[in-house]
Amino acid sequence: MAYAADDGTTVSDLPDVILSNIIAAVSDVRSRNSAALVCRKWCLLERASRAALSLRGNLRDLFMVPTCFPSVSTLDLSLLSPWGHPLSSASDPALIAHLLRHAFPSLSSLTFYARNLSTIQLVASQWQNVEHVKLVRWHQRPQVAAAGDELRMLFSECRRLKSLDLSSFYCWTDDVPPALESHPALASNLTRLDILNPSFSEGFKSDEIKVITKSCPNLREFKAVCRFDPRYIGFVGDDALVSISVNCKKLGILHLADTSALLNARGDPEHDGFTAEDASINVATLIESFSGLPLLEELVLDICNNVRDSGAAFEVLNSRCPKLRSLKLGNFHGISMPIESKLDGVALCQGLKSLSIRNVADLDDMGLIGIGRGCCRLAKLEVHGCNKITTRGMRTLASLLRRTLVDVRISCCRNLAARQSLKALEPIQDRIEKLHIDCIWDSAQELEDLDGVGFDLNCLDQGDASIHQPANSDYDYDYDYDGLSKASKRCKYSYDLNLELDVNSNGNVHGVRAWDKLEYLSLWIAVGQLLTPLVSAGLDHCPNLEEIRIKVEGDCREMSRPREREFGLSMLVSYPKLWKMHLDCGDTIGYAHTAPSGQMDLSLWERFYLIGIGHLSLTELDYWPPQDRDVNQRSLSLPAAGLLQECFGLRKLFIHGTAHEHFMMFLLRITELRDVQLREDYYPAPENDMSTEMRADSCSRFEAALNRRRISD
Structure with missing residues (x-):
């Protein structure tokens, strides 16, 4: 790696400070390890400049505990083997904990598998100044004297805690509120709390959400799994949502998801999208909540009960939360129902870069196109269980967002099987980087002629003002590109052809078939179905697919x-x-x-x-x-x-x-x-x-x- 110049000067001749900064800028772990093999000097600088480490290895091999990473501030001990058997499986847990403390003295962030109370006490006591802790446990919760004892033990040892992640830690919902109430100073100091755990059988109730948010007024990030179903006692409704905005005004990230949304990500594509029960959340409550969170940047409301006619709330969301960049909605209906040329609902959130919508029963092609017109900066889009959208609407949206959209997930949509989804994404297939589709090989639909799908944007451009981009937009959708005649523009954006057409520097038109930038592909497939039709469906040439x-x-x-x-x-x-x-x-x-x-x-x-x-x-x-x-x-x-x-x-x-x-x-x-x-x-x-x-x-x-x-x- 250190090549010699003509005068004999090498990279190793750089001052240690500069060379250390160069190595520290390398993020790939294998590249850093390769740099450490160049020479002893490089090895010392790489080890001294590493800030994060996931420690692997067996707890019994004490001689393998590394002592050459004095600057590591982020340490993950949850992957130590045997996995799931923490320090308690060792002959002398206290000795191992002391050796780890000696090897990593400067930790600010710690992740470890906490199978029992003794492990929490043993590990937390070694790093009392740690600011971020993530607990991991998939085994049964042990019997403790009182609810919250495990978290109380953690809080009593780590008094400077600012961030707590319980998203992979099986416990009971009633463990969290009493532990926070018993340590008010620490709870007030928390800026991040993640209790979005899929193993909770019921989710947090309304009173528990109120206690948690009241105890932690300085939260900037709050993620929680809730029970929104009004048929259950203590369900989360209007009061709980308002309490969050009143108690935690500094929130920038808010994720609230129903337990069933985490456990059953995929639904029945033949379902109409409406649930039997409506959530006890009205539009006025949403408006009040959004108005109290002006710093909001990410919002997830993944509810498994109907919230009807919600478009007006998201119009307010756009004006009251100007920093909003990511939005995920589940079972919200009426989010985009444009009439003639007027945009409404989510389509007015022009700053969005990521949008995920699940089970929006009344979202049709025109509503989807409205989102494409209004949310002109979208880089990531996910649609799940939206049965009214078709290839025409998705293809037109892809054309509108051709300059920005690089991450698309289409799942559980009745009219968008594998071939239809790939056909709809042809306008951006040379730009897309991440893709998810359902491997549903519906022969009846796939034998149809799929050519000619999509709305003719040029016709809309000429006769319908609704295709023009709203004011305050950074993009111009009049399609007035230099060097292209009106006939050329019609050829490029009208989908009367089987292939998307592109115009090269010489003005020649040629077909684009390859998914040139696709690096990540995600597939869902039903048991017993085959993967072999994937190539013939349209993913035949992905030269850069890595994962x-x-x-x-x-x-x-x-x-x-x-x-x-x-x-x-x-x-x-x-x-x-x-x-x-x-x-x-x-x-x-x-x-x-x-x-x-x-x-x-x-x-x-x-x-x-x-x-x-x-x-x-x-x-x-x-x-x-x-x-x-x-x-x-x-x-x-x-x-x-x-x-x-x-x-x-x-x-x-x-x-x-x-x-x-x-x-x-x-x-x-x-x-x-x-x-x-x-x-x-x-x-x-x-x-x-x-x-x-x-x-x-x-x-x-x-x-x-x-x-x-x-x-x-």
Whole structure:
């Protein structure tokens, strides 16, 4: 890395201060590690300038605790192995805690797995000046003397706490309010509180929200899971929303989500979008709440009950919260219903850069186009469960936002299956960087002629003032581009052709087919369906695709076996730069042990989904095995272990479940593998692993065998 010039001068001749600043500016972990291998000087400077570290390794290997990172201020201990077995699994927890404190003396942010009260006391006492703490726990909450004792212990040790993250920490909702009330000085000092935890069975009630916000008046970020359903006692309604704006006027980030919205992200695309019950939230309350939060930058209101005729509230949101840049709404109806040329509702929020809308039952193509006209700075758009929008509306919106839109998620929309979604995004397919679609291969719709979809923007431009951008906009949608005649502009923006047309520097028109800038692709697919039609659907050329996430969901007990031998991972070899994959079969439900006659157990389904994965050039893989919820088991099977060992280029493998020890030993045949972990990060995690499942001793033996191998680089 340090190349010599003609006079013999090298980069290493730079003053240490300058060279240290250069290395500190490198954010990629592997690049920093490579820099540390250049020479001893570079190694010392890299280690001394590193500010954040996620510590891996087995707690029993005390000699491996690093002592060369004195400047680390952000430390993550939640990934120590055996995962889920914190300091209590060690022979001398106090000694390990002391060694960690000696190795990292300057922490301001700490994350650790807190399985029991003793771990919280032991770890928190070592870093009493820490300002940010994130607790992680997927196991059952232990029995304590009184509600909130675990948090009280944390607060009594870390009195300078400003930020608390409980989003991955299983506890009870009634643990939080009494702990905050018992430490008023610390609660008043908090600026960030994240209790948006999907493991809460009910969510926080209205009185609890009031207590929390009253105890923490200086919050700038507040995220909470709530119960909005008015059929339940203590539901969150008008009073709770108003109390948040009254008690926490400094909020810049506010996320409120219903428990069912976190647990069941996907709904029924055939549903009309209206729920049986309306939320007890009216437009006047929303207006009052928005008026009390002038510093708001991010807002999430993901409610699973109807909020009708809400457009007027979001018109006020635009004027009262001028800094708003991100908005996510669930089950809000009437958010954009333009009449003739007049924009309304969310379409007036011109400063938005990110918009997510879920289950907006009355949002149609014209409403979506209104959002595209008004929210002209959108870089990220997500639509979920909006059954009235079609390819025409989505394609026109993509044209309006061609200059800015780079991140799109389309899911659970009745009229937007895979091919329709890709067809709608053709106007921005050469610019989009992140994409999510549903792999629904509806042959009846896909055999139709999809050419000619979309509204003719030129016709609207000539005869309808509604296509012009509102005042105060930085963009001009009159399409008056220099060097293009009116005929050329009509050819570019009218969708009478199968391909989007582009005009090069010589004035020649050519078709654009490649997704040139697509780096991240997310897919949802129903259990038993195949991945193979993906390429023919339109994603045939993605030269820069680096990461893919595939989520398989459904109950395989309802079918005997899939139609084909394999799922279709082999077809992903057409993406030359693909190196990272998330394969999530965690919501695939089946029989873990003995399947009835004519049914496949989960081991055979795993083989179906993993066949062909060895053909890919992956270096990182996150894999969620399918599960049997009746016995709370998510475990790697023998066919899965055999297929995973064929991924010879893997460096990191994270299995979100358990495994037999002898199955894990198969993975030692992957020559490049050096980072493997089993994570039971689903609730409730198995409290006592079965006798033949991966236990702490088994994990230690596997890691020892992994570390004994010779690593080439």
